[in-house]
Structures are given as structure tokens and as C-alpha cells.
Amino acid sequence: MFQGNAQGQFVAYSADKGQKLWSFPAQSGIVAAPMTYAIGGEQYVAVMVGWGGVWDVATGILAHKGGASRNISRLLVFKLGAKGQLPSPPPSNAGPLDPPPLTGTPQQVAHGGQLYGRYCNVCHGDAAVAGGVNPDLRHSGAIGSAEGIKMVVLDGALHEAGMVSFKSVLSADDAEAIRQYLISRANEDKALEAKTGQRIGKGTARN
16 A cells, blocks of 8 residues: 655555555655556556645645655655655745844734735735745745835736736735734744744745
């Protein structure tokens, strides 16, 4: 029996006792079910590697509990006796948390948190902690200025990357409130990381 897991391993188990027989480091979580087929009498096992569904998008810190939170999508195909190996995974471009200082009011931060929960949470993670698929906004360069967040959230500067404009439902004041919430969350987690020595989420791409 073959199964992929959240730790980024593709594993073979004996069907009678469930004993682990073999594993392969796929470098990313595996959600899809494997399948097998034969060509010219030779059997192959194939599996789609990479995250899918809501788990590694919206669940925040929980998305990192399984281990391999990065998303490296690929199709892997195996056969007996094959010796192929994957190239090294691309380097992560997420540095340590280095947010600007919080300048917003408590009311702004609270309002921004409500807006984030309604419009941003589903893609960028609960409490602004992303999984391994979409950008972690605590690390985003867009939170450095009111104009930066406006360009992304309202003007659609990153629409080609899938971040559409929200100007039909959010105002400039709303965008600024979301920015202040993100700055607040980033500073909270930066302080917590300094205290515990443990990273809060792993971050993903920077906007």
C-alpha cells in the first residue's frame, strides 16, 4: 500500500501488517492519492505531490504542525529498480520577521483584524500566519507603507499572481486598517520568537 503524508514522504507499507517498507522524500506535502498502471508489462506508481484544499491555506499555525509546509508541485512516477533522485529544493526566500513599528490605533488594529478575517484569512492564513502555498503577509514588503498596501489590495498590482483588487468592497481606510493589523501581528510574533527561540510559521514568498 502506498501513501503520501504531510511530512513530505511517499511511503510504501505492507498490506497485511502495515509495516513500513520504503519511503521517498518528495519535499512537499502529499494530498492526492497514488495510482498504479502498467506499460509493456512493467508496473509504475504515480502520485501528484503538493498541497491542495484548505489545510495549507487557511489554517494558520496549524498548517505547520505536520512538518513540510512548503508547496513544490510535481508529478512523481516510480518503478522497481529505478535510481532517480530529486534536485535539491529551491531555497526559501522568507527571512526573519522584520516589520515596521506599529503606528495605528487600537481601534484601527481591531477593525483591520475584522476585515482580515473576512477577506484575507481564507488565502493568507488564520491570524496572518500563512501555510506553504500563499504569501505570509507578516513578511510582506507591502505593509511597509500605506501606498504599498493600497497598490496591492485596491489597485490590483499583483493581479497576474492571483491577488485581485478588492476595491469593490474595501476603501483606502480599510486597506490601511488591514496594514496596521498585519504590522501588529508581525510585531507580536517577532517578540514571541525572540522570547521562545521558535519561529511562528515558516513564512513563504514576499509580496
